[in-house]
Amino acid sequence: MTAERKQTALVVEDNEDNMVLITMLLENAGYEHIWADTGLKGVELVLEQEPDFVLLDIQLPDIEGTEVLKRIRALEDAEVAKIPIIAMTSYAMAGDREKLLAAGCDGYIEKPINPMRVISQIRAILGDKT
Numbered sequence: 001m002t003a004e005r006k007q008t009a010l011v012v013e014d015n016e017d018n019m020v021l022i023t024m025l026l027e028n029a030g031y032e033h034i035w036a037d038t039g040l041k042g043v044e045l046v047l048e049q050e051p052d053f054v055l056l057d058i059q060l061p062d063i064e065g066t067e068v069l070k071r072i073r074a075l076e077d078a079e080v081a082k083i084p085i086i087a088m089t090s091y092a093m094a095g096d097r098e099k100l101l102a103a104g105c106d107g108y109i110e111k112p113i114n115p116m117r118v119i120s121q122i123r124a125i126l127g128d129k130t
Helices: 015-027 038-047 065-073 094-102 118-126
Strands: 008-013 030-034 052-057 085-089 105-112
Touching: 008 015, 008 038, 008 094, 015 030, 015 118, 030 038, 038 052, 038 065, 052 065, 052 118, 065 094, 085 094, 085 118, 094 105, 105 118
Parallel strands: 008 030, 008 052, 052 085, 085 105
Antiparallel strands: none
């Protein structure tokens, strides 16, 4: 009997408190995770690790999350370029969700996250994409 491979999330998040909470919730739900604290590191890790999905903060210290999104979607490896990306951001103005979805995000979760709901939100967004 072989164990089923756990799905891996790349979390691109520069706030350590947010990162601790998100990774704890992912671990408790049975996901593996890798962490990037900058946008450039996030793009690099997508190429190196090929995670099953990405949780992407939009306000990052080096490049904006929207630039990370563009770079991932423009990768030559078509499979990697299609990795589901979920914006996890405090951008909560009218139209922000729609702009991020139109830019290529597969989903949008508003911060502050609700620890009781975030895993079900992630699973609902991913559906059968992973």
